[in-house]
Amino acid sequence: MDGILLIDKPRGLSSAAVVGCIKRTFGLKKIGHAGTLDPFATGLLVLCLGRATRISRYFLGGDKAYEATLRLGFATDTLDPEGAITEQAPIPQVTPKAIRDIFKQFSGPIRQIPPAYSALKHNGVPLYRLARQGNPVQKPARSVVVHTLALQDIALPDIRFSVHCSSGTYIRTLAADFARSMGTVGHLVELRRTECCGFSIHKALNLEECLEKARQTPAMLPDLIPMTEALHFLPGVRVNNALTEKIFHGKVLSTAEILPSVPHFGPVRVLNAESRLVAVIRRNEDDPDFFCYDAVLADGTA
Structure with missing residues (x-):
């Protein structure tokens, strides 16, 4: 259960209460949200589940x-x-x-x-x-x-x-x-x-609807947005299996071997051969010939 879940928060519940409800229902270890809603407010709550908590920072500053x-x-x-x-x-x-x-x-x-x-x-x-x-x-x-x-x-x-x-x-x-x-x-x-960080209320699940789906299929959380799709607004680069393995071991990445032609200093998605997100990296401002890791996903199953 790694990805983005969109919930239509009901009136009277805090954002923390919604997070706690989803966490208990699905037995999740890691879950967070990208922007609080007051208890009296309703509407779109963007939840980051599992390894998606590692990319929540990219949604916090959205319109x-x-x-x-x-x-x-x-x-x-x-x-x-x-x-x-x-x-x-x-x-x-x-x-x-x-x-x-x-x-x-x-x-x-x-x-x-x-x-x-x-x-x-x-x-x-x-x-x-x-x-x-x-x-x-x-x-x-x-x-x-x-x-x-x-x-x-x-x-x-x-x-x-x-x-x-x-x-x-x-x-x-x-x-x-x-x-x-x-x-x-x-x-x-x-x-x-109605909108948050590029996501729309039209794709959100009613909280009760989500919990009902949980009762029907306890082992699976419905309607999760894959992390690769959620970060569509970031530029991406595809790497081979050798570089994927290198990333998972946290080894130094040089510009020459991964992204020699794009002078981009912001975050960049790294996709494996199957188009799955394996990491988010950015150029080292002090040494532009190398990359820093923003986030590394454990096994590339984003």
Whole structure:
């Protein structure tokens, strides 16, 4: 069971709870996810199983897409429906044009302050834990990119919208900032992730559906995406059996013997004769005549 599993996370479960459920059900030793979803949120959770945990780093910085609902009139300390109400304000009449004009202010590169209730850490402690203890920490603003914002519907006090953004963008913060720009306050009441790191919700399994398949075929996890396919966005090079064996023993690889014609310093997939992923390598920046290992798969059965 080595590969990528796409799960449509239900509302009310944390990402860690979903990971634990899949791990227990299939008896997995190694499993992780490429990007947390808040418990109230639903949608695409990208799980890396078995040896695929070794390539999870290539998915963490990918773009994401969401569908969201902002409720005007009330602000909460968590910026979502799970928090306590901290502020109330009148709801102004807004037009689609006015909202689209506000959206333009938040499009492109922006600076954003992460919420106090988040998984970011301060001195090794998650911010949400500090906030629950009554010691909220405000991290400095950081740069994110909002590629597109689209208005879906206005049914006051709710405004539905979709967003395509860079990794690290907090939609809760974005929604609260929208409300302030409208002259009121608000919080996110619904959030659904539809895309993550090049994967789509359309290929995701409902969690219960996945567990039902497990009951039918206990020894096999369904719908796994092979690691080679999951890393399709990386350039690749095919090697013979001798070089494959050399890679598995961690021996030094020279540019001359594996990739002499491509001056590429980023990660490169290495495929064996059967087109299976055996490693991810990159040129040594200090000595470009040789490669460094990013990840080596145990037997090339990716």
